[in-house]
Amino acid sequence: MEYSKKETLAKLNAMCKNNLLETLEIEFTDVTEDTVIARMPVTTKVHQPDGILHGGASVALAESVGSAGAYIFLGKDAQIRGIEIAANHVKSIRDGYVYAKAKILHKGRTTQLWHIPIVNEDDQLISLVKLTTLTLRT
Template identity: 45%
Template sequence: MTIWNRSYDIDQVNASMNNTIAETLGLLVTEIGPDYIVGTLPVDKRTHQPMGILHGGASVVLAESLGSLAANMVCEKGSACVGLDINANHIRSVRSGIVTGTAKAVHIGRRTQVWEIRLANEEDKTVCVSRLTMAVIDAI
């Protein structure tokens, strides 16, 4: 059973990120499951920090983008979700390749949502674990 309140097409979701930081960094949604969303981020000169490894801020962009997309996909008509808080624990460095993030709901309430986003490298080793809290508001 799905948690999404509307049908979503991956191409439409990716198109919604045109002209945003997600497009600039090469972030792509690759899968929408019944209760999770998956996306990827390349680890290259766009996402490196000066030491040549994945920038923690780029990890947070992936985490917040996936969690925000998922939160808004759960919202009922007439509502929207905006970020309240995000944290990230950076566990392992990555120099190149692709990082994959998976967002899953921890709590879906009337006024708040909490999402956990796990980022992994190409060997499926955890790179970062993030928790995103969203506020549910009236649509703008």
């Protein structure tokens, strides 16, 4: 990585201001050589009407963490776009935090494929997401 872990996390969390990531209270918590991890609180802000985590909020978390990974690992001179996303929601959650860990499976110059499990605080699988990102060179 070009920056230290602390600097990278600070840059990622600074990008969360005044956009959907701030609204969902997404916070980047860890970066390794091939993964990015973020968490999101499960509160009424991200509930379905019946009081469980909305699948759309999970997908927004996954796309955010995968896109952040593409930005970090593929150079800061690019714009990253999610071009396809698929999610399987396997367990409900009403409160606490969910954690998304994006790991790159294919690191192409133009497209990237990400594997993103979303788990609860007990490391139980909540959703499994596959994301394809597109890198647009500026």
